[in-house]
Amino acid sequence: MKRVIERGPAPEPIGISVPRRDGIEKVTGAASFTTDLTLPGLAHARLLRSPYAHARIRSIDAEAARRHPGVIAVVTAADLPGVQLEYGHAVADHPLIATGKVRFAGEVVVGVVAEDAATADEALRLIEVDYDPLPYATTVEEALAPGAPVLHEKAGRQGAHRGFEEDITRDHPNVCSTFRQAWGEIEDAFTGAHLVLEGTWHYPMCYAFAMEPYTSVAEWKDGELTVWSSAQHPYMVRDDLAHVFHLPLSAVRVIVPYVGGGYGSKSYTKIEPLTAALALKAGRPVRLALNVDDAILTTRGDGATVQLRSAFDRDGRLLGRQATVRLDSGAYAENSPLVGRKAANRLGGPYRIPALEVTCQVVYTNTAPASSFRGFGAPQVVFAAESQMDEAAEALGLDPLEVRRRNLVERGERPWPKVRGLDAKIADDLALAAAELDWSTPPAPGVGRAVCVSASDAGSEPVTTATLRVHPDGSVTVLCGSTEIGQGSATALAQIAAGEMGVPLEKVRLVQSDTAAVTYDRSTGASRTTTLMGLAIRNAARDVKAQLLEWARESWAGEDAPEPVLEHAGIRVGDRLAGWGEVVRAWFAGDYGEAIGRGYLRKAGETAEMPPFWEVGCVGVEVRVDESTGEIHVEKLVTIGDVGCAVNPQLAEAQDVGAAIMGLGMAMREELIYEDGNLVNGNLYDYRVPRFTDLPELRTVLVERGDGVGVYGAKGGGEGALNPVASAIANAVRRATGARLREAPFTPERVWEALRERDAANGR
Amino acid sequence: MRETVEISLQVNERAQSLRIEPRETLADVLRDRLGLTGTKVSCDAQVCGACTVLVDGRTVSACTFLAVDADGGAVRTVEGLARDGVLTPLQQAFIDEAAFQCGFCTPGMLMAATALLEENPHPTEDEVKEGLDGNLCRCTGYAPIVAAVLRAAETGR
Numbered sequence: 001m002k003r004v005i006e007r008g009p010a011p012e013p014i015g016i017s018v019p020r021r022d023g024i025e026k027v028t029g030a031a032s033f034t035t036d037l038t039l040p041g042l043a044h045a046r047l048l049r050s051p052y053a054h055a056r057i058r059s060i061d062a063e064a065a066r067r068h069p070g071v072i073a074v075v076t077a078a079d080l081p082g083v084q085l086e087y088g089h090a091v092a093d094h095p096l097i098a099t100g101k102v103r104f105a106g107e108v109v110v111g112v113v114a115e116d117a118a119t120a121d122e123a124l125r126l127i128e129v130d131y132d133p134l135p136y137a138t139t140v141e142e143a144l145a146p147g148a149p150v151l152h153e154k155a156g157r158q159g160a161h162r163g164f165e166e167d168i169t170r171d172h173p174n175v176c177s178t179f180r181q182a183w184g185e186i187e188d189a190f191t192g193a194h195l196v197l198e199g200t201w202h203y204p205m206c207y208a209f210a211m212e213p214y215t216s217v218a219e220w221k222d223g224e225l226t227v228w229s230s231a232q233h234p235y236m237v238r239d240d241l242a243h244v245f246h247l248p249l250s251a252v253r254v255i256v257p258y259v260g261g262g263y264g265s266k267s268y269t270k271i272e273p274l275t276a277a278l279a280l281k282a283g284r285p286v287r288l289a290l291n292v293d294d295a296i297l298t299t300r301g302d303g304a305t306v307q308l309r310s311a312f313d314r315d316g317r318l319l320g321r322q323a324t325v326r327l328d329s330g331a332y333a334e335n336s337p338l339v340g341r342k343a344a345n346r347l348g349g350p351y352r353i354p355a356l357e358v359t360c361q362v363v364y365t366n367t368a369p370a371s372s373f374r375g376f377g378a379p380q381v382v383f384a385a386e387s388q389m390d391e392a393a394e395a396l397g398l399d400p401l402e403v404r405r406r407n408l409v410e411r412g413e414r415p416w417p418k419v420r421g422l423d424a425k426i427a428d429d430l431a432l433a434a435a436e437l438d439w440s441t442p443p444a445p446g447v448g449r450a451v452c453v454s455a456s457d458a459g460s461e462p463v464t465t466a467t468l469r470v471h472p473d474g475s476v477t478v479l480c481g482s483t484e485i486g487q488g489s490a491t492a493l494a495q496i497a498a499g500e501m502g503v504p505l506e507k508v509r510l511v512q513s514d515t516a517a518v519t520y521d522r523s524t525g526a527s528r529t530t531t532l533m534g535l536a537i538r539n540a541a542r543d544v545k546a547q548l549l550e551w552a553r554e555s556w557a558g559e560d561a562p563e564p565v566l567e568h569a570g571i572r573v574g575d576r577l578a579g580w581g582e583v584v585r586a587w588f589a590g591d592y593g594e595a596i597g598r599g600y601l602r603k604a605g606e607t608a609e610m611p612p613f614w615e616v617g618c619v620g621v622e623v624r625v626d627e628s629t630g631e632i633h634v635e636k637l638v639t640i641g642d643v644g645c646a647v648n649p650q651l652a653e654a655q656d657v658g659a660a661i662m663g664l665g666m667a668m669r670e671e672l673i674y675e676d677g678n679l680v681n682g683n684l685y686d687y688r689v690p691r692f693t694d695l696p697e698l699r700t701v702l703v704e705r706g707d708g709v710g711v712y713g714a715k716g717g718g719e720g721a722l723n724p725v726a727s728a729i730a731n732a733v734r735r736a737t738g739a740r741l742r743e744a745p746f747t748p749e750r751v752w753e754a755l756r757e758r759d760a761a762n763g764r
Numbered sequence: 765m766r767e768t769v770e771i772s773l774q775v776n777e778r779a780q781s782l783r784i785e786p787r788e789t790l791a792d793v794l795r796d797r798l799g800l801t802g803t804k805v806s807c808d809a810q811v812c813g814a815c816t817v818l819v820d821g822r823t824v825s826a827c828t829f830l831a832v833d834a835d836g837g838a839v840r841t842v843e844g845l846a847r848d849g850v851l852t853p854l855q856q857a858f859i860d861e862a863a864f865q866c867g868f869c870t871p872g873m874l875m876a877a878t879a880l881l882e883e884n885p886h887p888t889e890d891e892v893k894e895g896l897d898g899n900l901c902r903c904t905g906y907a908p909i910v911a912a913v914l915r916a917a918e919t920g921r
Contacts, residue, residue, distance in 0.1 A: 023859040026867030027851065027874060029802015029842035036801035118787070209902050211806040211814055211868040260804070260868030261902050291808045486866025486903045654862050654904060661905030684811040684900075692893040692906050 001653045002699075004432065007645055007706025007713050011568065014499035014712060017650035021491045021510075022258065022484060033258050034215040034230045035289055042217070043072050045278045045288040046120035048110040048127055049297065050102035053366040053677030054136035054149060057101060057109065057129060064126035065112060070119035073282040074127070075111040080277055086157065087240045089268045090164040090337035091176065093156030094369065096244065096273040101134070103151050103331035104366050105678045106297030111274060113282040117289075136366040138674040140305060140326045143174040143365045150174060151331060151364040160239050164337050176329060176362040177337040181344040183416055184355025189320025193311035197391050201384035202743040203726070204671035205303035205328055208373050209689050212260020213295035216275040219285035225276055226253040226516075232266045232483050233523040238515045240269040241276060256513035262485035263662065264372035265299050267525045268335055296682045300672055301373030302339050302362075303328035304380035308347075310388050316396050316403040320355035323347050325381060327370070329362045334371035336362045342457065343377030346723075347385055349415040349614065350426050350455035351407040356416070367674055372525060374662060378456045378723040382617070383744060386452040386727030390734065400731065401434055401451060408453075411707060419457065420609040423707045423715060424616045426453055429640040433620035436638040436699050443622065447635075448736025451620040452724035458716050459612030460526035464533055465519040466599035468497065468540035470548070472591055474581030475507040478540070481521030482533045483513045487718055488651035489529045495647055496534045496711055500541035501580065502569025527615050527716030530647055534711045535607070536599040544597025548583045551595070555586035606709055613708050616642040617720035619660060621696075623732040625739075630752030632733060634664060634696045637725075641700055644708030644715040653700050655718035660698075663725030665690040671745050738762070771835040775800070776844030782831075790834050791815050791826035794841060802842040802871045806900075813899030816872035817841045823879045842871035845878065854878060854916040863912035865903030873899050877913050886917050 025031035062074040077085060077099040085095040098109045110127055114120035137143035143151075150173040158165065167177035190196060216229040225247060231237045234254040241252045259266060271288055279286040290298065305326045311319040325343050329336035344360040389407075393400040405427050412421045433451045443449055467479040478497045484490040490510055498505040511518055521533060545566055552564035552571045562574040570579045578586075584595050601607055620638035625631070641656040669688045673681050681687045708715025730741040739754035772781045775798060782797055794800040794817070805827045806814035815826040818840040819833075845852050854877055857863070864870040873896065880887060880895040887895065892913045893906075901909060 019859050020862060020864075022867065024851070026864055026870050027842075027855040027858050028846050029800070029871050031867050032801070033804075033868065035804070036795075118785075209900075211812065211866065211900070211902055212804070213806065259866060260806075261866040263902070292806060292812075293809075486864075488865065650862050654865060654908060657905040657907055658865065658903050659905075661907075662902070684807045684809065689900060689902065690906070691900065692897045692910070695893065695906050695910070698905070698907050 001649065002701045003649060004701060004703045007704045010645060010712035011499040011502065013495045013505050014647050015645065017648055018491065018495060018505060020488060021494060031258050033212055033260050034217065034228050035212060037217050037228055037257065039217065039219060039285045041284050043113045043115060043282050043284040043286050044117040044120055045111055045113045045275065045286050046117060046124055047108045048124050050098065050105055050107045050109050052102055052131050052133050053105045053138060054134040055102050055131040056134065057098060058132050059130045060110060061128040062110060065123040068123045068126055070115040071112060071123045072115065072284060073113040073278065074123065075278055075281045079281060083277060084244050084246065087244050087269060087273055088156065088159040088333055089161050089335045090159045091156035091168060091333040092159045093152060094332040094334065096277055104368055106368055107331065108274065111278045113278050113286055136677050137174065138366050138677055140328050140363045140365060143363050144172060148174060151366065156333060160243060167337050174364045176333045176364050177340055179341045179344050179360045180358065181348065182357045184320065186320050186322055186355045186357045189355040190311045193319050194314040195312040195392060195395055196309065197388050197395065198309040199388060199742060201306045201308065201387060203304040203380040203383055204744055205370060206301040206373065206666050206670045207296050207672055207687055208263040208265035208301065210261030210263060210265050213290040213292050214271050214298055215289040216272050217285060217287045218276040218279035220279055224251045226255065227272050227276055228255045228257065229272050230259050230266055231256055231272065232259065232262045232485055232525055233268060234483065234513045234515050235481055235520055236523060237269050237272050241272060244273045245276065253516040256483050259483055259485040263374040264376060264525055267372040267523065270298055293683050296679065297368045299334065299371045300368050302336055302370040302380065304343065306381055306384035308384045308388055310392065312392050316392055316398050316406050318351055318353050318407050321347060321353050323358045325358065325360040327360065327362050328365050328367065330365060330367045330369035332369040334369045336370050339372065339377045343381050345457050346378040346454065347381045350409050350422065350453055352409050366677065368679065374659065375719050375722045376526065378454055379663065379666065379726060382454040382723045383726040386724055387730050390450065390731040401430060401439065404430060404453060415455065420611055422455065423614055424642050425705060426455065426616060426618065429453065429616060429618040429642050429703060432701050432703065433618050433638050433640050436701065437620045437622055437636065446736055447622060447624050448732035448734065449620065449622045450728045450731035450735060452728040452731065454617035454720065454723040456615040456720065456723065457611035458526050458615035459528040459532060460523055462532050462601050462603055462607035462612045463522040464536045464601040465521065466533060466536035466540045467519050468537065468544050468597035468599065470544055470580045470584055470595040472581050472584045472593060474503060474579045476501055476503055477509045477511060478537060479511050479518035480533055480537065481513060481518050482529045483524040485524060487529065487655060488648060492530050492647045492651060493533055493537060496537050497541065500538050527718045528612065531613055531708060531710035531714055531716050532601055534714060536601045538599065538711050539601065540597040540599030543599060544595050547595055548580055551587040552578065552583050613715035615716050615720045617723040618642065619721055619724040619728050621728045621732050623729060623736055625733055625737050625751065627737065627755060630748035630755060632668065632729065632746055632751060634729060637664065637696045638699045639721040640703055641717050641721065642703040643717040644710065645704050645706055645712040646702050647714055649702055652702055652717055656700050656721045657698055659718055659721040660725060661690050663722035667726035667729050667744050667746060669745050769832060771832055773834050773836065774838040776840060784831055786832055788831045789827055790817065790829045790831045793831040794826060800841050800843050804868050804871055806868065813876060814869050814872040816875045816899065818875055818879055821882065823876050842874055845874060853919045854881065857912040857916040857919065861908045861912035861915060863904060863908040869899060869901045873901065873909060881917060889914065
């Protein structure tokens with residue numbers, strides 16, 4: 001790993017690659033995940049899923065299952081009066097269990113709770129469901145065709161998250177939401193253009209494959225609900241559960257142990273309402289643990305078709321960009337309306353585009369619901385946009401890097417009206433990536449190189465709190481609602497607390513993700529945690545220090561007493577430095593008590609402008625193509641991690657590499673395939689994720705220019721390196737072979753077809 | 765009542781006699797009957813390697829390996845690697861190289877790599893990749909795991 005450091009100093013241990021704080025637990029098997037949890041009286045649930053893509057449920061006969069020895073409860077929608085069955089983030093359209101009809105093959109129809117999982121499985125086989133199959137649409141084209149089957153007869157209610165009212169247009173019964181992003185005079189841009197390029201790109205629906213499948217445990221006691229779950233956003237799950245069961249927020253406790261991978265797929269509410277409903281009916285704590293085949297049917301990434309048209313002047317400067325994006329969002333809205341918005345926005349940066357008009361439709365289809373997934377709309381649209389930038393370079397006879405340089409937004413410049421100015425020097429990042437690929441040396445015949453960039457409006461909303469407690473021995477406990485999903489928040493946030501308080505890292509304990517024990521954080525996603533929770537912890541540190549200064553004045557007041565002065569690691573009183581613990585002890589007049597710091601973050605002050613930060617993606621590849629088989633060999637993969645300030649460089653690098661390899665999988669192999677209404681590769685045999693032997697030569701440069709909003713200029717990473725990977729590979733293949741790839745993943749078959757198209761175009 | 769059978773086996777060098785159902789997998793027995801939850805189940809179909817444990821020194825997928833087939837055998841799990849709180853060089857190398865993130869694949873990855881190094885104490889980079897190709901990791905992009913195994917080979921298992 002190389003580092004480029006152009007930022008001011010940060011107090012240790014910020015900026016140091018300290019070992020992960022979850023390390024020993026995770027290498028000894030001691031780390032506890034939701035799936036490892038057991039409770040007294042715990043019962044086990046299994047689910048009956050629909051075999052039909054779209055069908056009315058005529059009747060459910062579960063009597064034999066109810067009588068089966070060891071069965072505690074059999075639950076259908078009819079068994080849950082008084083429960084608000086539909087929930088959802090943007091649109092409350094997702095019933096926790098099928099109500100009246102099923103909208104995708106794999107939808108949950110019946111839940112069985114038994115003494116053990118094997119008994120529940122036996123009972124499932126005794127249930128008879130009478131379905132009336134309906135015509136279905138498993139592609140966007142089918143869903144938008146005249147006379148298409150309608151998935152949702154009535155418009156969904158407003159979901160838990162406000163602000164989507166205008167998007168929920170229903171201009172077609174299968175269109176969930178439409179978002180339009182526009183500025184400038186688009187007609188003029190195309191009229192005056194020297195070059196107009198137009199194309200259509202397809203990005204597949206993908207499966208995140210978090211290795212820990214969705215797992216929840218729910219327990220009711222005295223009308224209060226506790227849920228342990230593999231969830232990224234415990235507070236959002238709390239809010240949905242309170243709504244579903246008509247409870248005050250304070251009556252719902254969501255606890256998140258270690259999470260076995262998230263990547264966005266565990267954002268928002270998944271199986272928690274169903275688990276809680278099963279526990280309610282069973283009168284027992286219930287564990288619902290999905291397997292991978294079930295998890296694939298729970299959430300996936302949005303597939304996309306991007307029609308993109310761009311206008312350039314003769315120097316390769318962008319004049320305008322016009323796009324129609326259609327997302328295949330599955331049977332329920334989940335978070336796709338927000339993915340749609342971000343997909344539209346992410347066609348804007350990182351270039352200066354005088355006129356832009358993007359329409360993004362989120363379309364219901366009879367497939368598993370799509371929601372958040374790492375990159376969040378960016379991988380889909382960046383594939384199209386960055387492919388077209390290379391096409392422009394080719395058409396104008398320019399170096400692809402030069403076309404980008406002429407269009408890149410400068411640091412401080414707003415990519416479009418009313419957003420935060422760009423907080424990165426992307427042109428410099430581009431140059432670093434090119435240098436790692438020896439750009440100026442021509443590649444061997446049959447080898448192609450490319451560098452692509454992206455800028456995502458990231459960070460979600462800056463609504464975050466932290467609590468920092470200073471104990472009488474000077475040690476510190478930090479309470480925060482950010483989840484350790486593997487990204488290293490348990491380590492990086494503790495480093496920030498230690499650095500801000502000037503105490504050794506060993507004296508900081510971080511408590512995370514228990515809504516009854518830690519204070520509010522909106523979410524762990526959008527690459528926001530180090531930046532936004534980091535700021536909340538800094539604010540809490542400032543707050544507690546201000547209190548401690550006041551306490552020092554009160555405790556040590558007197559005629560000749562020196563005025564206490566706040567220092568980095570304590571309070572100076574005359575020639576003596578009093579540690580934080582000493583101040584606590586003095587104020588409480590004994591070896592007890594504590595000081596409580598409050599850290600708030602909201603859309604105000606330094607985080608008033610949206611987005612809170614821009615997440616840069618900058619990736620270079622070198623590929624070789626076997627023309628006889630159509631197989632692409634990605635030989636080098638370069639990522640530039642432009643993170644402002646790497647709180648823990650080793651973990652920042654790890655995020656960049658992990659994101660890039662996930663992007664490689666999606667570009668090369670990953671794709672969920674529906675045939676005849678069913679997912680035909682919904683298992684890990686047929687859905688192929690990257691393996692050890694797929695690993696290219698990797699190079700990462702961490703860039704720290706201190707230009708983010710976070711502590712010491714930090715800003716988010718962990719998604720950026722995924723976003724440009726598909727376009728970089730496609731562009732490199734073009735330069736290696738002359739073939740243009742417009743549909744991911746780039747299977748040998750598709751590459752071979754593109755090679756034949758090239759031959760046909762060349763008259764061969 | 766379901767049919768049960770009695771099995772006897774060594775788990776991390778401790779003798780165990782258990783009455784189990786014949787359908788129970790080794791993962792079920794380790795996790796649910798012996799409380800050894802370090803062994804993780806992900807794909808439940810012998811693809812991902814998360815549940816890898818050693819039976820008589822050989823790697824098996826505990827999610828699909830019937831516990832009765834371990835009768836009389838010696839099983840090693842991730843809980844059996846460190847002794848008296850001292851990590852093995854491989855475990856330490858995983859920490860030093862940040863060879864895990866979420867940690868869900870890590871127990872299986874460690875067991876597969878332990879078996880690899882026992883068979884081939886000084887593997888090349890390609891031998892590590894080939895040897896561990898049956899273990900999936902979705903977080904790290906594999907590079908730090910390769911580095912950790914090579915480091916452990918240098919420092920001695």
